[in-house]
Amino acid sequence: MNCLLVRVGVDSSRGGGFWNAPADAETNEFAYVAIPETKEVHAGMEKPYSALEPVLWKFGVALPAHLRTLYMHLDPDFDHLxxxxxxxxxxxxxxxLTQEDMIVFYSGLADVRGARRxxxxxxxxFVVDEITSTMGVPVEARDTNAHSRRVLPEGSQDxxxxxxxxxxxxxxxxxxxxEWRDQAYRVRRDVLNAWGGLSVKDGYLQRSAxxxxxxxPGRFRRWLESQEPKLLQANN
Structure with a gap:
C-alpha cells in the first residue's frame, strides 16, 4: 500500500487566496474552504465562495472582501469523493497510486481562539477506487470535480x-x-515517529509539486485508526 500527503485549501499565498479557513483548536471543528478557481469553467458549474457564508458564520468569521465575488476550485470535492x-x-x-492506496489531505487553518500560529x-x-483521465469524463458527470468542470484544451493530461x-x-x-519548528511548519515529532516518517526532511509541510x-503506510493507518476519525461525504 502507498500513501501520499497532499496540502489543500485556501492559504496565505497568491494561489491560495491570501486567507486561511477557520478552525476551533478546542473542538477541532473546521470549515473546508478551497482555493480560488483561475480557469474558465463550464456554464452553470461555478462554485461561489458566497455559498460558504452560513458555514463560516458558525465560527464567527466572515469571508474576506476579495473572495466574495470569486469562485472556488473545489478540489478535493468531498461531496463526490x-x-x-x-x-x-x-x-x-x-x-x-492504485486501488486501495491512500491520499491524506491536510490544511493550514486559522484558530478562532486567537492563537498566532x-x-x-x-x-x-481518500482510499483510491480508480484514477481516470479528465478528458474521459462524460458530460453528465462533469460537475463532480473541479478539473472536469474546467473548459480544458484537447489532449489535456489532467x-x-x-x-x-x-x-x-x-x-x-x-x-x-x-507545529512551528526550526523556522517552518512541520509535522510534530511525536506524530512523525508514530507514522514511521515521511519522505520530506523533518516533516516539512508545504504546498509542493x-x-x-x-x-x-501500515504504521500510519494504525495511527489513523487509533484516532477514531469520523468521515463525512460532504464538503461542509
Missing amino acids: TYGDQGERAKQLRGK LIYAIIGL LIVRARPGVSGRLERCLPIG RLPEFLN
Whole structure:
C-alpha cells in the first residue's frame, strides 16, 4: 500500500487566496474552504465562495472582501469523493497510486481562539477506487470535480481520482499534526515517529509539486485508526 500527503485549501499565498479557513483548536471543528478557481469553467458549474457564508458564520468569521465575488476550485470535492490534479503532481498520482492506496489531505487553518500560529491538520482522506483521465469524463458527470468542470484544451493530461465510499471523506473534526519548528511548519515529532516518517526532511509541510510519501503506510493507518476519525461525504 502507498500513501501520499497532499496540502489543500485556501492559504496565505497568491494561489491560495491570501486567507486561511477557520478552525476551533478546542473542538477541532473546521470549515473546508478551497482555493480560488483561475480557469474558465463550464456554464452553470461555478462554485461561489458566497455559498460558504452560513458555514463560516458558525465560527464567527466572515469571508474576506476579495473572495466574495470569486469562485472556488473545489478540489478535493468531498461531496463526490473526487480529487483532480495536473502536471507533475498528476504524474505522481498516476505513477504511485492504485486501488486501495491512500491520499491524506491536510490544511493550514486559522484558530478562532486567537492563537498566532496556524493549526496544521488532516482534514480528509481518500482510499483510491480508480484514477481516470479528465478528458474521459462524460458530460453528465462533469460537475463532480473541479478539473472536469474546467473548459480544458484537447489532449489535456489532467486526471481525477475517485475514492471509495464508506472509507473516504472529509473528517468531521480535523486531526492536528503540525507545529512551528526550526523556522517552518512541520509535522510534530511525536506524530512523525508514530507514522514511521515521511519522505520530506523533518516533516516539512508545504504546498509542493513533489508530494510527500509515508515511509511506513501500515504504521500510519494504525495511527489513523487509533484516532477514531469520523468521515463525512460532504464538503461542509
